[in-house]
Amino acid sequence: MSDDGVHDNLALRIRFLSTWITVFAGFISVSALADEPLHEVIDRLIAAKVPAYAEVVAPLAGDDEFLRRVTLDLTGTIPTAEEARRFCDDSDPDKRSRLIDQLLGGPQYARHMQRVFDLLLMRRLPEMNVPTAQWQTYLRQSFAENKPWDQITREILGADGVDPDHCGPARFYLDRQGDADVITRDLGRIFLGADLECAQCHHHPEIDDWKQEDYYGLSAFIVRSFVFTDKDEKKSFAEKAEGDVEFISAFDVRDKKSQETKSTPPRVFGGPPIEEPKFEKGQEYEVAPADNVRPIPKFSRRDQLAESIIGTEHNRFARTAANRLWAMMMGRGLIHPVDHDHAGNPPSHPELLNRLGQEFATQKFDIQWLLREIALSRTYQLSSRHTASDLPTVALKDKSFARAILKPLSPAQLARAMLEATGEANVQRAALGDQLTEKTLDENLFKYEEEFVNRFGGPPGKPPEQFESTISQILFLSNHETIQNLIASKEGNLTDRLLRFTEEESAATADELFFSILSRLPTEQDVQDVSECLAGQTEESRTAAIEDLIWALITSPEFRFNH
């Protein structure tokens, strides 16, 4: 933004530093264990933490369980009945890795990641100054191109929203209304794994590493920034050349120890303070502030933010992202909760976390690469079910990763999975005919997604941190016409398909029912339950019984969770 020499020099130094860290980190990992791929490192380090691992670990997930899991994790929906049957019948020993590549390369990957990162970055905050459609398109394209995470970070933290055609990434700042406190908290949380909220008012009472200076060091990068409205009411993020953070510890005030306010230059987590060039009075601006004029300072603090965050010591930026991607796939971070990365909350597997962070950086923050390695690991592919009659205690502990953790479907996943399971997605595909593309289908299905997000996604700005299930959600699933309409028979949906079987064909009925909804073969007991339910039912009563079976399965825990 500024072509001032001092600024460039500084940015260069920071860039040099972060490159050096990256190269150095890469050097260690490559030289230490040259040929061991990351997915094998994962399995080795997970196993090493559990005594007698081989005896207590859950078995490898069956093809059906693996297919459903990885499809939900990488594309946000469940496989179709045909896909499930085909995958289970495929005898290619490499079919799992082939599937992973196919899912990462498909269009649904970008759609799903758009939703995951939209939630992470915007927490369902309402649209204020930037059209959400532009933001979502930006995210989707970024994931479709497999943009490196550091690049996405630079684009978002460097965005000012001046160009109306490219203001998508500026939503991070502008729809937080430029509020320095809200932005500071989310910078810490999202990019550095540190929820510094408490440190806004005083040193964190229980977390020694998080000082009030850390909060305000981060805040100092944006304290001069503000939402500028031009004469056409167009908003952008602008910056002044003056202004410093001021803070005082609420504890000091309470204990009457001190009334003095403190300040700090911009700096990220004990990293070097950003040195600011001094300008003579009146010379601070490239474009000086005036009525209806968007000021541009010669030195922009905000321009230093992305590189400072990316270059945070101990590889913290890479580690945080790697931990989040791990948590997305595994259902729990190596640091848990993911935004509590501090000395008092050590990772369950420190060496593994370091490796994930280092190699992620070495691979130039390639998100697909990391997801692929995680998905290839045996640890990811373990069953969620423990077969031992007497469950070993260690297998019950999520942090041992000795069996797959149940992950509740996100509201968007739940909506898409229901549409696929009940055959509504097929009905819509057929209705689109020639017009069918991923895009048109997504558009047609979006209203369902929206409805589920509104009902299951918590209030704007406060998405639930853990699984929760409310009565009003269950009453919705039980009695709302949206759900009834998905189940009610119509040409080409699941109820319609099932009604075409005769009563004698109960095994085939159960097979279609279970593959469509739960992506698996029914057990003998399942088949028996289905036959009993349908026995002697004809006409309307048979339709009702089939609808009831479908409802029971789409509301079952097996469907509600990714297992």
Added chain:
Amino acid sequence: MRCKHTCNSAEHFSRRGFLQGVTGGALGMAGFRNMVSAEGAQQLASSQKQVVVFWMSGGVSQLETWDPKPATDTGGPFQTIPTSVPGVHISELLPYTAQQMHHLALVRSINTNNNDHAKGDYMMQTGYRQTPGFEYPFLGSAFSSLLAPEESPLPHYLVLQTQGDYGNDSAFPLESSFLGPQHAPVSLRGGKPPTNLARPLQMPATSELRRRQLRAKLGQRFSLGRPSDDVEVYNASFEQAAAMMNHREMFDFEKFSAKDLERYGTHPFARHCLIARKLLENGITFVKIRHTDYDSHSENFNFHLEQLGEWDRPFATFVGDLAERGMLEQTLIIVMCEFGRTPKINVRMGRDHWGTAWSIALGGCGIQPGAVVGKTNANGTAVVDREVDSGHLFHTFYRAVGLDPTEDFVHEGRPFHRTDPKASAIQEILA
């Protein structure tokens, strides 16, 4: 901040597995069904403590209700009237309530030192000032977890509000904080049953039960070898919803007698009072009725004349009914809001936000009938006797229903005070 159900002992899991086996099916409700029958209600009334909060949203004026100061610079146009308690006078805007004063008590010396709606709301619903990074459960959720019969799968905390009230249903799960979603409030809007409680027209009645049975049967096998707190939470919410569907008649609010409608009135707040009476009779632990909106920055007096004109008679009738039916001894009544209103009358004939010297009313369970605690100065600009804040009030609420406010909630192994340890109960108002 959510509930943490995890206990890593295998023994605990198997015990809960057993419980789930017993109660997981649709038929597990049989025992509870008896409790909500007519005799059940009587039985409940004799043992279970219940609470009803009248939330005067926006901040009702203490000067136009419980602590009038006629003939002073701050008093406004209204006079005081005597009540059924000798020596106790309240605003003439509450003539019916005045006749029930012998069932009620007043705290006239609250200083919460806050003039912000959101902060006041939080303070008066949790008993704490807001602190970043931690959310205390609301009173309704706390009492749902502490007072409600454990075996009842029904929701224990219901909120009655008008259709257009600004309360956001999707924020309700936050009220229960770490106590978990089973203690979050269920909202009843516009005097109607909960949304989506009615069975869809096209669905046969037989399907409702069969769906639940199939769900329990087909879902059970999944849980074998996959112990999970989340699955338990999920299944428990189906039980709560099923219990509500099994008791739809409890939420049928079309059948109030003509006499009741005449005594209470037919406007939304009157209807909410009748609904609250019915819910309490059916054993619901905590009912909050929101009455909006008292945020009278201008035209304070017309505003209160109108709003309290609507509020007074149904509220007084409700109190009288509970007393007559023998329910008052077990039911704590609280009339409160986020703060009071400024003694100073502004240029728009309004009163602004004021947390410095204001009042609430209490009654029923555990409360000394007719008691008046605390005092403000002659024109109501300061507390002069027995100053209390939300912490004291919450200690008092707990004591009134027989709970120890100094005990802790335990969340993730860490204890959290139920109420502010720096405060204590207002003993002189407790029975």
